[in-house]
Amino acid sequence: MTGVFSHLDLTPNRLELARQARAAQGDLIDLTGSNPTTQGLLFPSEVLAAATAAYWQQRCYRPDPRGDAMARAAIVNYYSRRSPPLIITPDDVFLTASTSEAYYLLFSLLSDPGDNLLVPNVTYPLFEYLAALRNLELRSYQLDEEHDWRINARSLRRAADERTRAILIVSPHNPTGAIVDRPLATLNLLGIPVICDEVFAPFTYAAANTPPLAALHPDLPVFTLNGISKLFALPDLKLGWIALNQPARVFAARLELLNDTLLGANALSQFLLPTLFAQGESFMSAMVERVRENLTLALNRFAGHPRIHARAPAGGYYLFPAVSDWDDEEALALFLLERGVFVHPGYFYGDVPGCHVMISALTQPAVFAAGVERLCAALA
Template sequence: MLYGFSTPKHVKDAMIRAVLEDKNYYAESEGVRELREAIAERESAKGMHVMPEDVVVTNGVSEALDMVISSIAEPGDEVLVPGPCYPPYLSYARVRGVRPVEYATLEHEAWRIDMDDLKGKITSKTRAIFVINPNNPTGSILDEHTLKALVDTAAEHNLYLVCDEIYDRIVFDNFTSIGRYVRDTPVVILNGFSKVYLMTGWRLGYICFNSNARALDGLRASVGKLARLRLSANTPVQMAAIEALRGPQDHIYDMVSRLKERRDYVMKRLDAIHGVSMYVKPRGAFYIFPRIDASLGYRSDAEFVIDLLKSKNVLVVHGSGFGSMGSMHFRLVFLPSIEMLEDAMNRLEEFVHSSYK
């Protein structure tokens, strides 16, 4: 168990049951039918029309992302990704010879997407817009106006719109899925069991295609081939995932209320540290992304992070690891207990104050 969070018992039991009942064979490549039905219901409830046939179960969102990027873009093509952004979006694109182009998000406006910047970066080589909502590393949630604008832009420019909603139920505010606004645009939602169901090591995720989008036919065929190529996702874990979706959901409420308390604690401490700045509270996920003020005299975020690690044994992630737009920031994870966070924040505070000397 990490930081007091553990996979719900009924989900663990379902996994054990599946193994003991010898459900240890390959599953259908697109995923176990009953799981695809449960996923289709979950995602349809968020707004997009999703049938079981529109779902492909994957070994985590990570595999989903690789399948989608390698299917939609050729070497030399471009995909638009949020700046800052969860790093595998950059890496999976580059591995396929595809150029990730970061669009700006506005820190002082709750990391709202700068739609003018995004539109200005669309070229003849652009194939897709990627969105992470809620976002890692900023914890931002997209507003409805932006969601509509994204769908309109994708439709106007014939682009795929791929939305990672892996933190959709780890939210401290209202969350709206892109699914509400998709109409017949080629929208793909990526999601998984790692975060909301505390199953990171079990490796299960999925891809959902907008049922009403004919423009997704080619992508569906390609993803289907890639799914067959790697035979199937883990069968006992798929059995457990059915239980995760159909069984009690109480752990989510408990997890979110504990995380909210931790977020508020970290925010309060950061507010009191002169030298790092937070303009908005994260509204989802479990990350916080403060700015390193110029007054501290650091030339790079990596230098700040290494100095902090060496002098205080506190590890945070340097912001430019999330793309160039994350520079002069760092990412803190507020999953640990308040006691552990208190110790880390005390050390951070001492470190920042000593940096002024």
């Protein structure tokens, strides 16, 4: 068979089969949930209903290749209120169907088949699939666990070559929570465009805030990605965006044509966006608070544990603790599954030394607390 993904074995893996079998027995605690709508985090429906009703009254499809002007103005306003502010104009914003689609557009914009992109050695697994759509090579740079998962500048320099078209940075990072909080001299040295994914921006924990990387690097082309899946817990409404800083503007005309080619962002969600920003603040704060409380609970519980070693993350909504006295992450995940708690093995996120598991602090608090107890007991 030819075509994308034709080389992959698409049958469920051993862990997924075991998870299904264990779930069928009942009483399995899933600590991996990252879909807010299944964790009781629902954006106020009355706000959505009122704004949607207004849409039907004035409905008329006039697509703009960059996206609805009011939605783009709301995004510009959002960045002006970040710390430090990122000053952009509505022309610098492109609305897409999702952050994932935004990546796809940028990969197409910046690279040709055979080129490469630099990605962290541990990260959420979407990049390899998106890169495969464009026949791009992924080269990894290291995040140093002993330095709170900070980007290892030397490995970034080593990974880059003449066919490197972009550096991907996720801040706050999934799953380690690391936040890039200061300019990186290596990025300026390399001068390669940066794609910065900030979908977890409001979710801070040890860090006071998430500075927009584009503001830290005003002389480098930086494409900032975000969307409503995490920001407003609305993954079903499908809306993301790309914000260009000033040096990235040279790409704007071609990006407009690319976005016009798909016109993926739906008009209703674009119409809702100003209302989400205007009325979503208290919901967003409650969501951030839930994650913080869960993180604190888990960190306190792990603090005295002989085998589970967790660091307070700068942000994000995951914990990625190391587990000592195990060397096989899949065997560990299967062992925990047998004891009624499902976690992701570290290798789902890349190739990091040691044995890690991923747990999501977005989980409903009572379930999260019970799951953390089970995890601790199983590894005691």
